[in-house]
Amino acid sequence: MIFSGPKGIFVRLCIRGGLLELVTLGFYRFWLTTDIRRHLWAHTSVGGDPAEYTGRARELLIGFLIAMAVLVPIYAGFFVLTLEAERIQAFASVPLGLLFYVLIQYAIYRARRYRVTRTVWRGLRFSMGGSGWGYAWRAVLWTLFAALTLGIAWPWRTAALERYMMQHTAYGSLQGEFHGKGWDLFKQVWYLPLVFPIALILVIGLPVIVAWFRAIEYRWWISNLKLGDVSFECDIDNGDLILPYIMVWVWSAVAGAVFFAVVVGGSFGIAYAGFSEEEIAILMQHPAAIAGFAGLYLLLAIATGVAMRVYLMRDFWAKIVSMTEVYNLSAADNVEGQGELASAIGEGFADGLDIGGF
């Protein structure tokens, strides 16, 4: 597999998208997400043939609106239920939060289905069936089990859920399959929770440990994927994702420092200009000052957003794609099309419930 997307174009795309998000207070996100996916998909070739993303921003917008129409009554109903529970016993409503966990799992499945069915290669789309609710209750049971075992069962949870997803995925008539074992993942990551407290103390150690874990997980995931007789092998090294993580960290710190310097510098400037304490208090509360501060803050947020998209989306993608080898690709010749397009409602839910992702 080859990724050939020029970084400059992607960076420009993110900066422009971030600024438009600012102007439209976030409504532009559907277009930006679509642009990012189109860029990543189009520049990824398998066997010399680039993929294509056929999703539309408008679909995402409509999916979001539909999800909102569903989520509003759910939030209202949740509110009434909470009320009744709290009346009987304070904080009795906490388990009701589980409802949202179920919804989030449902959204994760449906969002993946949307992306999979919008992926086209050699004039044929991928398909994904199965049921979002079927996935959601499995995820809930596995999470409970993982919680009971203090997280030890988490790799097995990941394996089981991925198996469910891949069982329902296909490329034309090539059936998807996932044969990763929880034990294999566990063997590679068991020590990470133990190192975690030390990483926390070292602060900078945290991104390193996350990057380490992500690399292991990606390698394990991709190397266990199959589509019919086509199989994949990912050779990414444990340390390969550390640099992008550190870069996000550095850029966010730089952006934060600039923001801080401007605010502090501005305050000093005002103090130097010889205003009285009261005048400064009034000046600070001037709508223009507050709007300026808020604008500056949002600019900082956008800068961080750009860094995250460039390093954690694009660079991750580029690294993983370039380290992945496809075997037996000839099995994917002359495949007949099948499967239907899935709606973007799942993505809408994911958006409404604040779940990130590609």
Add this chain to the structure above:
Amino acid sequence: MSADAPMLAVFYDGASNRKHRVELQAGEKLDIVEDGVVLDAWVFQDIRRVDGDMALRLTSISAPPLARIDIDDAATAERLNALLPKTEHLQEKRQTVRIIGWSLAAIASIILMILYGIPFVAERLTPLVPRDLETRLGEAVDSQFLSLTGAKTCSGIQGRRAFAKLMQKINGGHPVEAEVLSLDMVNAVTLPGDKVYLFKGMLEKAESVDEIAGVMAHEVGHARHRHGLETLIQTGGTSYLLGLLFGDITGSTAVIFAAQSLLDASHSRDAETEADDFAVEAMTKLGRSPVPLGEFLKRLTGDQTATILDSHPVSSERLARIRQSDVKTTGPALLTDAEWDALKDICKS
């Protein structure tokens, strides 16, 4: 490459992923020819560009949706481009100006809803909410409040009797349930469902019955106007709309929080003024001057400069407003000295 060199391409028919190595022949239509057999012919007007990491990738809106022609060779792509009259990209043409325009319209409508719509709805909706529901709501808030603060209700018998007598005088029409809580904070709160709590800290700071009576009348004013419920409806609606507005811009939570506190503070300053007016009226009816309430507040908070983040109007402003009523004390004392002493000791047993 000469102009009549064959234009070679790869064609996918959209039904299977079989690679057809074809030659494109431009005539009336674009003929797609494999080994002398015409597989398909695309009308030039229907041909669109799509994403792909090669020289050119085409589809046709009148062909199956996933049918594609891939052209790898840059020279061929250039020749083809010249043949295709004004081909557009299949993706919706990015009318950024239109997206921005509609977004701004949506933002304007949400902001108008927050500033005028929701307060209006909350005000109109509050009287329509059944008392029963509000009581249930109050009980839920109450049990959470008590378990969070760990407060106990003070139960000195003489004190309770005095407090009940005081509340009886202030209450008038429909009764408000009031208790003294063993909390050192200098405060008093009104929960939805007409429940008023006076904190021990405030009781200790008071120098006369009239001061406490004023505070309680103020709280009863909140209850009478059902401010707790109104705030709840308002906060719920506003935070929902703000969330919708900012979507998932990274770090927007802080902005939402800031906007929320600004809006809440301004709503609650209005509510405080309403409650003060009620207190003035209640004290006037009892023949007592409301001025001690104002002075008490000023004594508690001292002089400050107003900020837009304050949830309460500044005490000196409130005192000035209360003074405007210009009511002199003419009626009898609200409690006897013995009763006042008992009330002050209500948390001692």
